[in-house]
Amino acid sequence: MVLATALPTEVIKIATDPTTEPFWQAAKERRLVAPRCGSCGHFRLPPTAYCPECQSGEVEWVDLSGRAQVYSFAVVHGFPGLPDITLVPAVVDLPDAPGARLVSNVIGVEPGTVEIGMELEVDFHPISDGWLLPVFRPVGAEQKESAS
Amino acid sequence: MTNGLRDVAIVGIGATDYYKRGESWPRTTTEMACEAILNACADAGLSVKDIDGFAYYSGAGAGYGEKMDTADFMEILGIDEVTFTASLTSGGGGSAGSIGLARAAIVAGDATVVVTVMALQQAKQRLGSVFAAAPATPTNSFLQPSGLSGPGHLMSVLARRHMHLYGTTRDAFCEIALTERENAQTRPKARFRGTPLTRGDYFAARMIAEPLCLYDFCQETDGAVAVITTGIDRARDLKQKPVPVVATAHGGRREWGRAFGWMGMPDEYFASAGNKPIAERLYKQAGLEPTDIDVALLYDHFSPMVLMQLEDYGFCERGQGNDFVLGGNIRYSARPRAGQIPVNTHGGQLSEAYIIGMTHLLEGVEQMRGTAINQVEGAEHALVTGGPASLPVSGLILGKDA
Ligand SMILES: [Zn+2]
Numbered sequence: 001m002v003l004a005t006a007l008p009t010e011v012i013k014i015a016t017d018p019t020t021e022p023f024w025q026a027a028k029e030r031r032l033v034a035p036r037c038g039s040c041g042h043f044r045l046p047p048t049a050y051c052p053e054c055q056s057g058e059v060e061w062v063d064l065s066g067r068a069q070v071y072s073f074a075v076v077h078g079f080p081g082l083p084d085i086t087l088v089p090a091v092v093d094l095p096d097a098p099g100a101r102l103v104s105n106v107i108g109v110e111p112g113t114v115e116i117g118m119e120l121e122v123d124f125h126p127i128s129d130g131w132l133l134p135v136f137r138p139v140g141a142e143q144k145e146s147a148s
Numbered sequence: 149m150t151n152g153l154r155d156v157a158i159v160g161i162g163a164t165d166y167y168k169r170g171e172s173w174p175r176t177t178t179e180m181a182c183e184a185i186l187n188a189c190a191d192a193g194l195s196v197k198d199i200d201g202f203a204y205y206s207g208a209g210a211g212y213g214e215k216m217d218t219a220d221f222m223e224i225l226g227i228d229e230v231t232f233t234a235s236l237t238s239g240g241g242g243s244a245g246s247i248g249l250a251r252a253a254i255v256a257g258d259a260t261v262v263v264t265v266m267a268l269q270q271a272k273q274r275l276g277s278v279f280a281a282a283p284a285t286p287t288n289s290f291l292q293p294s295g296l297s298g299p300g301h302l303m304s305v306l307a308r309r310h311m312h313l314y315g316t317t318r319d320a321f322c323e324i325a326l327t328e329r330e331n332a333q334t335r336p337k338a339r340f341r342g343t344p345l346t347r348g349d350y351f352a353a354r355m356i357a358e359p360l361c362l363y364d365f366c367q368e369t370d371g372a373v374a375v376i377t378t379g380i381d382r383a384r385d386l387k388q389k390p391v392p393v394v395a396t397a398h399g400g401r402r403e404w405g406r407a408f409g410w411m412g413m414p415d416e417y418f419a420s421a422g423n424k425p426i427a428e429r430l431y432k433q434a435g436l437e438p439t440d441i442d443v444a445l446l447y448d449h450f451s452p453m454v455l456m457q458l459e460d461y462g463f464c465e466r467g468q469g470n471d472f473v474l475g476g477n478i479r480y481s482a483r484p485r486a487g488q489i490p491v492n493t494h495g496g497q498l499s500e501a502y503i504i505g506m507t508h509l510l511e512g513v514e515q516m517r518g519t520a521i522n523q524v525e526g527a528e529h530a531l532v533t534g535g536p537a538s539l540p541v542s543g544l545i546l547g548k549d550a
Binding site: 007013016017045046074075076077080104 | 359
């Protein structure tokens with residue numbers, strides 16, 4: 001049985017700027033956060049400088065429960081330099097950040113069992129330069145495989 | 149017909165040979181673009197020195213690794229003076245809309261003979277894994293780590309949602325691939341001429357990004373295509389029958405926006421090709437309805453996006469693309485029955501060549517001239533689309549001169 005993984009640590013590099021860095025700093029502390037407009041309360045991801053609903057630049061970084069739901073997904077076979085890898089990239093809804101979605105991975109799961117609506121919980125996967133990447137596992141799934 | 153804009157016309161088309169990715173080397177992007185421009189001038193009966201405008205799309209990028217530059221073309225080809233040089237932003241979504249940019253220059257009086265060109269040479273970086281190869285940025289760091297390494301991988305996620313919402317099946321994607329492959333069999337330059345595709349081949353193919361397999365992905369091609377647009381009066385004095393621009397639009401709505409670079413679209417946009425606002429503008433400009441379109445050249449980087457464009461452009465209702473396609477309605481016929489719409493009669497990017505939307509323009513022009521290899525008899529209006537990709541997406545309706 002092939003289990004979906006995340007890309008290997010050394011393959012994933014991120015860049016940050018002042019608008020996005022709080023997301024990544026929180027992830028480094030194993031916290032999933034999302035920016036909420038300080039004026040109208042609208043959530044947005046990826047983090048952007050202004051609220052698209054009210055154009056306010058005020059942001060509150062809200063700690064989320066880490067729960068998510070599969071909105072859609074792919075089962076990807078191979079990546080440049082890694083022909084045998086199996087990935088389940090997923091677009092996930094975040095129930096406690098309504099309107100915001102993350103593009104992430106479902107890991108530690110047999111790809112054939114993933115479906116739209118599947119309940120997930122966050123985990124954190126080490127990537128380059130000491131950062132951690134939020135990824136997701138099915139709720140209640142045994143850790144069939146370490147995120148590292 | 150006298151409907152629509154009809155103030156400018158496409159008067160010349162030109163292309164190089166088409167090559168499998170990387171195989172055009174030692175030809176260069178610039179040299180291939182120049183050949184396409186010269187061929188388009190010859191087709192129009194114009195001297196290259198008549199060109200005074202350039203209207204690009206994709207930020208004048210040649211694929212994603214290289215750039216085209218007007219000054220290079222002027223120096224190499226001996227074009228004396230340009231009075232307009234501009235590009236639509238973003239990527240392949242602007243291919244059809246670049247003719248609208250040419251029209252804007254001509255109608256404003258800024259230029260008289262405007263060329264649109266795209267060239268592609270993938271010896272160094274293939275488009276299929278362009279996202280994986282891109283350096284990390286603060287924005288793509290919310291996408292790239294997932295392993296969605298190319299545009300088709302991203303659109304597989306849109307396709308999955310469409311299947312979930314409407315019961316769309318891989319059989320429909322297969323029918324699109326088979327239709328285009330069959331259309332390519334009569335095309336001398338088609339890269340898949342002589343390589344028919346069967347349903348068995350399709351379902352046995354390698355899955356790249358489920359639900360999409362190898363045959364849902366377009367080719368990676370090297371080559372160049374150029375199109376020349378001029379004012380309708382001048383067009384009537386040239387070598388070819390003018391092909392008037394009946395309607396042209398580019399843009400799109402925020403709900404589509406960065407589209408699959410963002411994935412925040414509400415359902416009605418997520419499971420779509422983002423072209424509905426373009427369709428509405430085109431039909432309004434042209435005074436036409438979907439049933440007035442005789443041949444549809446739909447941007448086909450990935451088969452599900454053809455299905456979703458059939459819905460966006462109103463050839464069937466939202467969610468009915470599966471049944472519409474499987475009903476045999478997009479197959480080529482010289483005399484289609486009511487309700488049928490021949491799609492990508494040139495074989496498209498899936499089976500002829502992928503020059504980021506430009507081959508659809510060529511086919512639209514040939515259909516309106518009446519010289520297409522898979523001619524739809526008596527066709528009066530051809531729809532050409534760009535994208536679906538990050539905004540702008542675009543579309544164009546071509547017609548016949550009165
Ligand atoms: Zn706000």
